[in-house]
Amino acid sequence: MTSERYNARDAEPRWQRQWDEQAIFVSKNDDSRPKYYVLEMFPYPSGRIHIGHVRNYTLGDVLARFMRAKGFNVLHPMGWDAFGLPAENAAIERKVAPKAWTYDNIAAMKKQLRSIGLSLDWSREFATCDPSYYKHQQKMFLDMLAAGLAEREKRKLNWDPVDMTVLANEQVIDGRGWRSGAVVEQREMSQWVFKITKYSQELLSALEGLDRWPDKVRLMQRNWIGRSEGLLIRFALDAATTPAGENELKIFTTRPDTLFGAKFMAISADHPLAQAAAAKNPDLAEFISDIKKIGTAQSIIDTAEKQGFDTGIHAVHPFDPSWKLPVYVANFVLMEYGTGAIFGCPAHDQRDLDFVNKYGLGNTPVVCPEGQDPKSFVITDTAYDGDGRMINSRFLDGMTIEQAKDEVARRLENELRGNAPVGERQVNFRLRDWGISRQRYWGCPIPVIHCPKCDVVPVPDDQLPVVLPEDVSFDKPGNALDHHPTWKHVTCPKCGGSASRETDTMDTFVDSSWYFARFTDPWNETAPTTPAVANRMLPVDQYIGGVEHAILHLLYSRFFTRAMKATGHIALDEPFAGMFTQGMVVHETYQKADGSWVQPAEVKIDVGGNGRRATLLATGEDVTIGAIEKMSKSKKNTVDPDDIIATYGADVARWFMLSDSPPDRDVIWSDERVQGASRFVQRLWRLVNDAVELGKAAPAARPAAFGDDALLLRKAAHGALDKVTSGVERLHFNVCLAHIREFTNTFSEVLQRPGQPAADLAPDLAWAIREASQILVQLFSPMMPHLAEECWQVMGQPGLVSEANWPQIERDLLVEDSVTLVVQVNGKKRGEVTVATAAQNPEIEAAALALDAVKLALDGKPVRKVIIVPKRIVNVVG
RNA sequence: GCUCCAAUAGUCCAAUCGGUAGAGACGAUGCGCUUAGAACGCAUGCGAUGCAGGUUCGAAUCCUGCUUGGAGCACCA
Numbered sequence: 001m002t003s004e005r006y007n008a009r010d011a012e013p014r015w016q017r018q019w020d021e022q023a024i025f026v027s028k029n030d031d032s033r034p035k036y037y038v039l040e041m042f043p044y045p046s047g048r049i050h051i052g053h054v055r056n057y058t059l060g061d062v063l064a065r066f067m068r069a070k071g072f073n074v075l076h077p078m079g080w081d082a083f084g085l086p087a088e089n090a091a092i093e094r095k096v097a098p099k100a101w102t103y104d105n106i107a108a109m110k111k112q113l114r115s116i117g118l119s120l121d122w123s124r125e126f127a128t129c130d131p132s133y134y135k136h137q138q139k140m141f142l143d144m145l146a147a148g149l150a151e152r153e154k155r156k157l158n159w160d161p162v163d164m165t166v167l168a169n170e171q172v173i174d175g176r177g178w179r180s181g182a183v184v185e186q187r188e189m190s191q192w193v194f195k196i197t198k199y200s201q202e203l204l205s206a207l208e209g210l211d212r213w214p215d216k217v218r219l220m221q222r223n224w225i226g227r228s229e230g231l232l233i234r235f236a237l238d239a240a241t242t243p244a245g246e247n248e249l250k251i252f253t254t255r256p257d258t259l260f261g262a263k264f265m266a267i268s269a270d271h272p273l274a275q276a277a278a279a280k281n282p283d284l285a286e287f288i289s290d291i292k293k294i295g296t297a298q299s300i301i302d303t304a305e306k307q308g309f310d311t312g313i314h315a316v317h318p319f320d321p322s323w324k325l326p327v328y329v330a331n332f333v334l335m336e337y338g339t340g341a342i343f344g345c346p347a348h349d350q351r352d353l354d355f356v357n358k359y360g361l362g363n364t365p366v367v368c369p370e371g372q373d374p375k376s377f378v379i380t381d382t383a384y385d386g387d388g389r390m391i392n393s394r395f396l397d398g399m400t401i402e403q404a405k406d407e408v409a410r411r412l413e414n415e416l417r418g419n420a421p422v423g424e425r426q427v428n429f430r431l432r433d434w435g436i437s438r439q440r441y442w443g444c445p446i447p448v449i450h451c452p453k454c455d456v457v458p459v460p461d462d463q464l465p466v467v468l469p470e471d472v473s474f475d476k477p478g479n480a481l482d483h484h485p486t487w488k489h490v491t492c493p494k495c496g497g498s499a500s501r502e503t504d505t506m507d508t509f510v511d512s513s514w515y516f517a518r519f520t521d522p523w524n525e526t527a528p529t530t531p532a533v534a535n536r537m538l539p540v541d542q543y544i545g546g547v548e549h550a551i552l553h554l555l556y557s558r559f560f561t562r563a564m565k566a567t568g569h570i571a572l573d574e575p576f577a578g579m580f581t582q583g584m585v586v587h588e589t590y591q592k593a594d595g596s597w598v599q600p601a602e603v604k605i606d607v608g609g610n611g612r613r614a615t616l617l618a619t620g621e622d623v624t625i626g627a628i629e630k631m632s633k634s635k636k637n638t639v640d641p642d643d644i645i646a647t648y649g650a651d652v653a654r655w656f657m658l659s660d661s662p663p664d665r666d667v668i669w670s671d672e673r674v675q676g677a678s679r680f681v682q683r684l685w686r687l688v689n690d691a692v693e694l695g696k697a698a699p700a701a702r703p704a705a706f707g708d709d710a711l712l713l714r715k716a717a718h719g720a721l722d723k724v725t726s727g728v729e730r731l732h733f734n735v736c737l738a739h740i741r742e743f744t745n746t747f748s749e750v751l752q753r754p755g756q757p758a759a760d761l762a763p764d765l766a767w768a769i770r771e772a773s774q775i776l777v778q779l780f781s782p783m784m785p786h787l788a789e790e791c792w793q794v795m796g797q798p799g800l801v802s803e804a805n806w807p808q809i810e811r812d813l814l815v816e817d818s819v820t821l822v823v824q825v826n827g828k829k830r831g832e833v834t835v836a837t838a839a840q841n842p843e844i845e846a847a848a849l850a851l852d853a854v855k856l857a858l859d860g861k862p863v864r865k866v867i868i869v870p871k872r873i874v875n876v877v878g
Numbered sequence: 879g880c881u882c883c884a885a886u887a888g889u890c891c892a893a894u895c896g897g898u899a900g901a902g903a904c905g906a907u908g909c910g911c912u913u914a915g916a917a918c919g920c921a922u923g924c925g926a927u928g929c930a931g932g933u934u935c936g937a938a939u940c941c942u943g944c945u946u947g948g949a950g951c952a953c954c955a
Contacts, residue, residue, distance in 0.1 A: 041955095
């Protein structure tokens, strides 16, 4: 029996070295076993790993280790999403070169990642900022350009006139740039886009087949793609009222049935008609410039007060030449969606209703809910968007919404103006093309040359990669690449004249849209992928990452995979067969009386009669316990993985991360629970050491029969094995851990029972103890691999537990001879009956009805029905 | 604003199909061990499953309406 505590600080680096030296996590592309590709979203090298990374990689690691034990050729690689804005911010603020900053961060974070004990194949590591990676990305860009999947397009962007840079929506705070404080302008700029919209329908339809993705994520993507069926209607304009004799306004609507409820037309500030009208109307021009200041973020546009400007232009109702509708420029109409123009039916659309209520245009309900008297049906503040019958709509009256939509479409399709129909059925998508141009230095250069004569010229293959220059300065605002004295000046590959390089770089989402494919053969110097290898190793069987990537990253990757297929780099459509979105790690916040935030490590928590109380460790000063929030530097509610690993070891951190909360939900960091995990590690260590002593008496051969204790233990072991095996496959790690704990409790009880020297132990029990300890160690080995190796060693097992095969379940042990059923009368529990597992329904029914409690509850009433749910319940209906 | 998610014991959470609300943990209390504490061992679970309705023999689970908390919304990654 050992009295020594398990020393993680000593054991963990030792086992990490062993794994490393024996290269057991390196997967070979010529391995003939079935493959299993586990991937966690690769990190941005910010400098230090975050506790959220520990959770993400632990989840993946458990699965990777489990599948390895199950006999799969597991691919579990790691790399770095290394381009992006923070490196440039560091360059500006701390005068360090982005490249040096990035690679230093990678080195630091790699060291941290290694300390977690992850079963990663580091031989495949790369950073997206390595020219050996992005040269292939540039090649694929050119392939996509040739295939018509990349184009130039005008886009409206947030422009900071002082920093001379485009801003993300989140960098625009109250209409001003986050760093400069300058009022942000909306500027139209020429951008490179990927034609993701060519795949709108396919990306939507294929979601059906992604049955190992969370419904939530599929729904988010479905909404993002936003397919809607509707009608394109050409409204005639009263040319006398238009700025330059325009005579038509095209709108898209999904509600053509409500056409007789129309009160106004609204067009986007960017609509050509608005632009033309503004040219002749300074007030309108000012209005347009005002509403453009609010920014491009959807949430801001939607929550801003509805504003409109009557242009004086009139549109003509398609079913009534005498019906004129005023045309407004409105701040809630987007040029990017549909045609940038709508007709407003206030009674049945909340935005339109808010608008007319502000400008006094009134409303006419045209859909009346079933059972409501049309005469008394009025709309005041809340639009009605439910079902009903058409009213106030001439020839549509009495129809359902669907019939009315159809009738309007039919009539307008058949009505010609000029030589085109007035209406046309159309499918519209909300999805826009993917703008990839960034006016930034630290990104993958877009490999094209702008020639005054030849226009856009692709960089020839033999000149790839277009490498980022390193001698750049961040003294001036704007794009450092643009300011470089020589880099952009080149000769045109076509005509030989002087030309200039594209100085925009690619969105970092491009880098992360194919890294999973590169991992399958990162050694290929001549092509992005080796198709034979990529096609065999892909798709990723289980991808794991934060839900914040549920839309963009995953959708872009799905598109990019199709684009790679179209350009011959890969032969599949869907990159991720299984997707899992993990929750965040959150923590309480602490605040001093003066409002300043305090780190958890500085706070002492006392639990008393009237709840929890916090004081400052240093001074004893009272601290307010605030909301539980996502860990953030500004609120100081962070926990440093290095501290945790130094104090408790990686296994404790891993076990804590996996316990309690389901992986897809947020987990609250709790020191008490971390200590609980730490105590459990020691308990397992003692248990295994005790079991080793007792198991010494075990015969080599399996005994023919087992006594009660041995059988109890074996049932607990194999029951746990069964539950953990199926639980890990479904990523229900918190439940798996509970089953391991449960098994451990039973194991301890059995071990305490003999209470005698090992030599006297019954051979069958000793054998069962040895078997149970092997199963136990293997069960927790994916979660706490270091402790498991240490236990495996004291058990005298050959080799590494990380390389051992998953134990075989003996199903016979899981079958019980009898089963206890709950007996209900009219849905209320009245008793229990225990019957043989094989008992038939009449026998069960008779046993249930024979219970005194059942007779009493029935109170002489006849039995109307008996419902028997096998192995669960008997319900007697009286 | 739009779209979506969640809510079970003091706390974190279990509960294949709609079938006994309790697996596991944290905390608390008591006992044992101990000079004492830590550690260790043992014991202790009444919550109308957020609220109001509905469907059903039967609802934590399905439906409707609310309340509260959270996520995403296109140049952060």
